[in-house]
Amino acid sequence: MDKNITRPGSIAEIIDLVHSESSLLPIGGGTKPSLTQTDQETTLVDMRGISGIIEYQASEYTITVNAGTTLSDVVAALGENGQYLPFTPPFANKGATIGGAVAAGLSGPGAYRYGPLKDFIIGVRFIDGLGNYVKGGGKVVKNAAGFDFPKLFNGSIGRLGIMAELSFKVFPEPKTYVTLSASFDSSNDAIKILPKLLGFDLEGVELSSSNELHLRLGYQEPTMAARKAGLEAIVGQPLEITLGVHESKRWSSINDFSWKGEGAQLFKVATNPSSANQLLEIVRQSDWNWHLSNGGKSLYLASSDAPLCKTLDTQLKKLHLSGLQLFGQTEALPIFGQTTGLSFVNRIQKALDPKGLFLPFTATAAEPA
């Protein structure tokens, strides 16, 4: 690969790139390769030169960081104060950056408890397609002033502007965790349990393709037995306890997608328990690997079969679902399935990037400027 890649070290250098280049795509750790696949015309902007924590006061429950900061650095800084990014973004062990997590709109199992990344991003500073350095949102947990650019940039896959600075709401993290697991005969049986887990403060609800359901709880010694009994009543079978290093390894393995297999394509589909079950009906007839995350809100599919994307695209359209490709050779736009919402996004993109410097939200390649 002989790609144009440049690593600016300041906002001014990014603005220079906006003025001098004809096509730009920001990239972080490159841990979601389908999102940064480009042709030779596009210059990749390696954001890791814009890194570091700008402002972090634990008692405010907020943190402001440069977009190129690695997730592992953010997680470590928060961890020193017993706090965390409650949406537990994936690939933290693989060099992913916070900007990349936002651009992908990707959350991990933790999203089950308090919501996905989009519920925690409170501020953004970005360079638009005209080279303006623009601020949206703020640095406080509650703010209703102006258009909500922070939300817009969640899932923007580098196509609305170059994020430089990001602010998040953060929360105290449970000091230790415990995982309770059960095996089911079929994914169908396991999925039926998901809507019944009402009122339990779970830190993660994940279902693997071997039909193992993992429930994660913040560990609190005096209440453990009662909570376990409550959950067993719902799950309908005894739950196996995992603690300590084994426990944390299980969840970091989920968050690194180690189940996916080397070289496989990886897709995320936004679902709910019912639509995930419908899609799994189809998946079961193939040799695709899968993992149902966040209590049924995100279905991940992996396969080494080249035509997976096309097949999936057809199926998702039928079920009115949309998907995002994270690994593997992709079309011009890594979003597929139902994409009705993109007409609105395209109108916003024209405002933020009238010259078409960033890649379009259409399946076909951009027309030359």
Added chain:
Amino acid sequence: MELLPELAKLYPSDRLFTKKSQLITYETDGLTSFRSEPLAVVVPESNEEVIATVRLCHKAGIPFVARGSGTSLSGGSMPVEGGIVITLNRLNKILKIDPENRFTVVQAGTVNLKVSQAVAAHGLYYAPDPSSQQICTIGGNLAFNSGGAHCLKYGMTANHVLAIKAVLADGEVIEIGSESGDTLGPDASGFFCGNEGLFGVALEVTLRLTPKPQRYCTLLAAYNSLKKAGDAVSSVVDSGLLPGAMEIMDRLAIKAAEMAVKAGYPQDAEALLIVELEGETDAVEEDFKHLLALIENTGAYETRVAANEAERLTIWKGRKSAFSAVGRLSPDYLVQDGVVPRSRLGEALVKIETYSKEYGIDVANVFHAGDGNLHPLIMFNGKEEGALHRAEELAGKILKMCVEMGGSITGEHGVGVEKKAYMPEMFSEIDLECMKRVRAAIDPKEIANRGKMFPGGEAPALSTVGSHPLEKAGIISRE
């Protein structure tokens, strides 16, 4: 094109108001100091009528504002002078409830509290709870990204909106977001929230439903100084507990609440702190033990624990009615909703007190302490010459202070007409110009809620007419 004859073709005469006597009801909203007269008010009963109305307005270049129950505290639903008011109250059906997948689809005119009531049997509720939730509508909540007392833990309206069907200002109908809540591609529905009616009109909204907590544990602590109450909040935050709500009321607010609803609050307190934990019964009760031990060390001279749901509701009743109660202390008042970093709350309150003395104007304070969201209540008598002007000047000083401390001019009421002059305090010309470009891309004729959010433009008429009639009746309050 003449708009009124076209509207008359669309609406029967009992759903198209053009007479002054009919229009007067719609001249103002929860921000009663401002009012302006619309050209007409329409009462659509279907999405198609809303869409057709917006398209006619676009064609004629006549501004419009969509309105729910008109509880906006920033003038957000006040008419644009000479424009059309599209009232959405009759579009109030709950179209779908899916308890298994925890979402509901409602029309924009659905009242906030009705959503929770409709799904209660499934053990679910709709989390955002602005104080006017008995009457305010989801469409208005969405347009202004409303908050409430539980935002630190649960977030604002935008966090609970999964998908939106809307008509944009130029008549395009869009469907954004998904029932999943996991987004792919830019979070368009999140971006649509808080647009203050500048993008168009939301028609149908898919809302996330939250499982009802198994247990609430609520305490009320009385302090002989505001500082001690503020420090107590810091102790709670530093302990690693995450309360669903933390609220502080000062002496004037306590007095007002007691006069209005007899909540039984300690009357000699300088400050009251309400802290509420909620979640799984066993886990919460355990956490509550830690909380009580911690509060004991914060210098509270009296601590009460709600022993049952009735006692819990009494504690909240006083808090939620505090603002409408202030109407008993003062003929008129302005309320702001600026935000400061939580750890600077104490400093902010001292400054507000200084301003209050400087201007000789009483200011009562009730605030969401967990997220730094202030609600200074600036009392004045509108009949006194220049009193409103002085109150506004004081309000402006408080907003500037919020921005200087690194906060925001509005936590939950939105900018509307009330705070648009302060947008440049928070955003640079470049930031505002970028927002304007987005607006122009969606509403090239600037007809959707023209004159709101962005600084400049025509100023609406100021008046001093006292509280909103619903507020006087204690139905809504200015939180």
